[in-house]
Amino acid sequence: MRVLCDVHVAYRLVSRLRDIGVDATHVNRILDGSKTTDTAIAAYVDENEMLLITKDGDFRDSHFLRGTPKLLLRLVLGNVSNDELVTLIKSFWPEIAKASQGDRCYLELSRNGLFRVPSIS
Template structure:
């Protein structure tokens, strides 16, 4: 599975997930202009067989308009830390 993280998600998440998902990439590493337009990200993901991970609903709308590929994972939670939770009970 190839995951492409949109600019609205931290680039740090790639480092956290690369052991589980070997093909993780942040949009800033694609060679697209910064900031890249959503349609450019969409086309890049389609051509390179990546799934777009974003909290930007514009990708959901592009998916409704154009279908897939690429598939889109819409993250519906607010800003979260990239730190892993610490075990409970240890103070």
């Protein structure tokens, strides 16, 4: 599985995902880095069959209205430490990976757990 972490997701998460065998990168390392537009990010993850991890609600809207990005994990954790973020992602990773195997997937991770919202095909 390949993952792209959006600009406001801690780079530390990329390292921890790599530690568990995930091919992860951060948007700051590709395209125009932190200046990359949401449209370009969505196109990039779709072209490269990646899961986008983001805090940005605009990607949720785009997923449901335009069908892009196809694979999306939105973090709705509020103000959370990097340690807590890493712990939550790692604890739910098997479920995240399984849910992301289809053509389309929208997931939200909060302190209450991981929720899969049906996507429109």
